[in-house]
Amino acid sequence: MSLFVLxxxxxxxxxxxxxPNGTLRPETV
Structure with a gap:
């Protein structure tokens, strides 16, 4: 379990x- 999470x-x-930063995650800041 721990190995899977890691x-x-x-x-x-x-x-x-x-x-590139901002492509995967939306700008929430």
Missing amino acids: FVSFVFFVVWSLV
């Missing part, structure tokens, strides 16, 4: 780093 967090971080 894996998902890692993948999400990598994708967020590759994709």
Whole structure:
């Protein structure tokens, strides 16, 4: 369970780093 959560967090971080800022997530700030 912990490994799965860690894996998902890692993948999400990598994708967020590759994709330009603001493309994946809407501007909530």
